Amino acid sequence: MNKKKIHKPDSIPIPEYQMESLARVLLPIMREYLLSEQGQKDYAEWQQLITT
Numbered sequence: 772m773n774k775k776k777i778h779k780p781d782s783i784p785i786p787e788y789q790m791e792s793l794a795r796v797l798l799p800i801m802r803e804y805l806l807s808e809q810g811q812k813d814y815a816e817w818q819q820l821i822t823t
Contacts, residue, residue: 804810 805814
């Protein structure tokens, strides 16, 4: 029987420079979204979910 190997996120080594590059791309996009009206609404809904 073939078992599919499952990788945990922390078991895949990602070089620091690649993580920094990804952060440089995603941070401005995430910031813009969270400052938008829809982002604020979604964030408030998410906070309600995690506090109940």
